[in-house]
Amino acid sequence: MEFPQGKHPPTQFSIIPFSVQKKTGRDLRETLEQQGLALVLRKVEESTTPRDDQVFLQNLLENILDHPKDSLTFDRNPWGKPFLRDSPDPQLQFNISHSGGLTLFGFSRMGELGVDVEEITLRKDPDRLVRRFYSPAEQEYYFSRDPSERNLLFHTLWTRKEAVVKAMGRGLGLGLSTFSVVPLGEEKFTLQHRETGDTHQFWLRSLVLPEGYSGAVALH
Numbered sequence: 001m002e003f004p005q006g007k008h009p010p011t012q013f014s015i016i017p018f019s020v021q022k023k024t025g026r027d028l029r030e031t032l033e034q035q036g037l038a039l040v041l042r043k044v045e046e047s048t049t050p051r052d053d054q055v056f057l058q059n060l061l062e063n064i065l066d067h068p069k070d071s072l073t074f075d076r077n078p079w080g081k082p083f084l085r086d087s088p089d090p091q092l093q094f095n096i097s098h099s100g101g102l103t104l105f106g107f108s109r110m111g112e113l114g115v116d117v118e119e120i121t122l123r124k125d126p127d128r129l130v131r132r133f134y135s136p137a138e139q140e141y142y143f144s145r146d147p148s149e150r151n152l153l154f155h156t157l158w159t160r161k162e163a164v165v166k167a168m169g170r171g172l173g174l175g176l177s178t179f180s181v182v183p184l185g186e187e188k189f190t191l192q193h194r195e196t197g198d199t200h201q202f203w204l205r206s207l208v209l210p211e212g213y214s215g216a217v218a219l220h
Contacts, residue, residue: 015207018042018056025063028107032064032092036110039217041209042103053103057096060105065089081169095166102213110219114166116159117207117215126154133161137180155214156206157181163218164191164202 016027018040031038042056054074062069067088075085082096093113095106100119107113123129127150130142138157145153160181168191179191181204191200200220207215 015039015041015209025060028060028064032107032109036108037113037217037219038107039115039207040105040107042105044098044101044103050098053096053098056103057094057105060107061094064092064107077169079170081166097162097166097215100213102209104207104215106217108219112167112169112220114163114168114218114220115215116162116166117209117213118155118159118162120152120155120212120214122151123154126151130154133176135177135180138182141182152214156184156216159214159216160184160204160206160218163216164189164204164220167202167218167220168200 016031016039028038028040040060044052058069058072061067061072061084065072065088072087073085074082076082082094084092084094089109091109093108093111095113095115097104097115097117099117102117102119104115104117106115127143130139134142134157142150142153142157161176161179164179164181165176179189181189184206187203187205189202189204191202192198203219205217207217209215
């Protein structure tokens with residue numbers, strides 16, 4: 001994929017733990033300036049609601065943009081991806097994902113962004129889901145592994161695919177089985193839209209998260 005002038009695919013980046021709001025804001029600004037990509041991980045309680053996550057997102061954006069949060073207006077594209085209407089920094093992209101006790105926030109000035117986090121649980125019949133939603137290459141990759149490894153691999157592949165879909169901003173209607181996110185060591189992939197035939201380049205990386213969670217980040 002082509003990155004903005006003077007930018008390069010991230011070679012390394014840190015996941016910033018959410019702490020004191022102002023400190024997290026400073027860390028975010030510095031990371032965005034240096035790398036063009038910043039992630040924030042927040043541990044949450046069972047009582048946390050989507051509204052709570054949005055309030056934290058507003059606080060983070062206020063610090064990044066140095067702009068009063070009350071003046072930031074959220075909107076969604078036709079497929080539900082959130083964005084800032086009349087953003088003071090149109091180049092800044094953000095995305096959010098929540099699962100179990102974690103919320104992952106992503107911010108980028110390197111292109112459209114998607115992040116996903118999933119709590120790793122024992123699926124009732126993951127093989128059936130793989131046959132339905134994964135590409136032929138992903139199915140071959142998955143079924144070639146020992147059955148004891150497949151539950152973790154299922155979540156790894158799922159978060160990678162979700163991150164790509166969210167970066168594209170087209171929702172699950174994009175067709176999960178129409179593109180591949182294997183092998184896992186690769187970072188640059190090509191997606192071909194099954195309806196239009198258009199091809200899209202994207203960058204993808206799996207994340208190292210606390211035990212019991214899988215996650216990924218994608219740039220388009």
